[in-house]
Amino acid sequence: MSATRTVELEGHIIDSGRMQQCFTAVMELGGSFEVEEFDVGKNEDEASYCRLAVSADDQATLQGILHELHQNGAVLRNPPNVTLEPAPADQVVPPGFYSTTNHPTEVRYEDEWIPVEHIEMDCALVVEPEGGPDGEPRAYTKVLNAIDEGDLVATDESGIRVKPPERPRGSDGPFGFMQGGISAERPSESTIRQVAEEVAETKSNGGNVLVVAGPAVIHSGAGDALAELVREGYVDAISAGNGFATHDLERSIYGTSLGMDVETLEHPRKGHKHHIWSISEVIRAGGIEAAVESGVITEGVMYECVRNDVPYVLAGSIRDDGPLPDTITDAVEAQDAIREQAREADLVLMLATLLHSVAVGNCLPSTTKTVCVDINPATVTQLLDRGSAQAVGMVTDIGTFVPTLAEFVLENEA
Template identity: 30%
Template sequence: MKFEIPKFREPDFNQDFLKNAPNCTLEQCPEDGISPENYHALSVYPEYFKINGKWVLATESRMDTVAVAIDEEGKEKVNIVEFRNLKKGDKVVIGRTENAEEGIYMWTKGFESVDSNEDNFAFRSGRSRETAFSIDYDNLYELLKHEKANGGYITWVIGSAVALDKNARDAFEGLVKKGFVDAVFCGNNTAAIDLENGVYGSTWGQDIFVKEQNTNNNIYETINLARSYGSMKAFMGSGKVEDGFIKALYDRDIPVVISCSIRDRLPLPEAYTDVYKAQDAMRAHTRKSSTIIMLSAILFTIASGNMTPSYNKFNGEIRPVYLYTVDIQEFAVNKLADRGTLTATSIVTNTQDFLRNVNRSLE
């Protein structure tokens, strides 16, 4: 069956409560990074704002942001802005209700079928322990094929499990080479482990990896070597790195956002050590991502999910943004939904099996 993106259905703006609603209230920011009181905080659902008598949809709506309105006649628009990025004079939407009485309307049925017996897309869908979860894999395969064929943007958020296992590492490298990866987020350690393998053929200093040891053999040698070339691109061009997904990404100019944590002792070149700069770099990709797949990286997963809209405008059409969370622990995959992202499909399995299945099925 051909994969189809669910169609977005707007509210009926001829309903009296929408037609007679007032314009939303706007108030200017007094200083950079300071919002007016009673600001309207956004959610992951589609929200409309009435400006100059027109209902305007805020695309890219995401958790814990504010709506900044442009109310010029004929150019009505709503920008979604983080509090720290507000500028003095920005016109912030004021109001805490979402039923149109303050010119703000949350629309939760945009992707529901008109026929209530059909459920093409839902923010939450029921599951049981008897459910055949293989359907999630089948849907994902079709989705990824659709994204690649139609100019979608697939972002992967990966943890160190991808680099620690040879089969997982090879499978992800294969997905990069096949064109199913448009951007990657990972930690400094994940990238360094992959690069160590590419330079020395070892993982945590072990030629045959058994388990993580308290040894830094080769990994800091690898980071030092990378730093000696001044940039990751130059390091890849040196011929020192023979294989791996990091090399495949840089060879194809696919963006990689590498972020350090407070535990990292030595960053790779271009790895972000400033959390806000890392956040901005990640958001530049989540804002245009149509699908995000998150593998065994719980903190990166929560961060990425919270800065990703549940819907967005692509090629002039509103469509859902698909999120997949994959982890061996049920707690980990459910964590994102608990934090307010409602469009995530969770798959409880180990990353190695997941990547091998996906890579093999996308031959």
């Protein structure tokens, strides 16, 4: 016996490709559809509307199709209230719990749509009936290890709607130039200039710029430019690892990065020991801030972060030498620290780091503008594959990108 449900799509569903994606999903998953109503927006500010009757041979197939349509912003017509079940124990969610996307989300509770706070992919969705400041219902995401016994967890996506972000309709604006995914063939200078304009605009509007940086930033000689951006107030937070900070500190103490002089490309005698000696000096001083205050560290990105009260999160890994006293070695604690940074960010620059880019990307809502720069296109591809669809990528040498970015940002200031 066939099963049928009616869904609705609204917004810029034609030029964003969402309508086509929904049509394709229905057919590829073994269903069929009939367009019952279709209203096309007459101008770029007017939304379009489409109502579809979606059918499948059985309820299970239909449910799979509806799940896919939900990811693309389709909503059941006359949706029911969300189904909530209490968590049976700490860190245990009910079977079939709703796993969130990173798109703006609302949940239907007591016949009202409630916005979901702290939106993030791959989380549970929790509703507190009287959790708001005035006793009103509140909905928010929780990572699985933060679930408490008794939390009311959503288990039915039919009472939930998501809104994937719309891409810019034209080529104007700072992010319009980067429509079309990843490419090494775009004109680098004009692209970097537009990223610089976005950084400057974000700051002029009181926004927050988060930089996610890998060790290659220092090793390529771009550390001075990033330090200048921090000093001049264009970076509000740094997310990195033990390696990035160690290279930066080594550069201040010995003038090398991983034993190499980044100016002459020479390898001084015993240079291969500089990074571990640097870690030792910082440990002896009592940490990065203490090393700056005592004069052990006199320049660099970490120096400017301390001097200008720019917060940083150094997330550790199994590979870390030392590690530095400031490095967070507990993975869950590091995730929580990164999550707090991500919630504050309006623009994220991911610079030459695969693991940290993916880690931060997992915590970002899809409304946060994100630029990922790496010489390896696979880095940007993996970020997109993980679900950070809002990220736009530039394939270029980080040693060229960061100094040029700093030049253009400071040029806008002049």
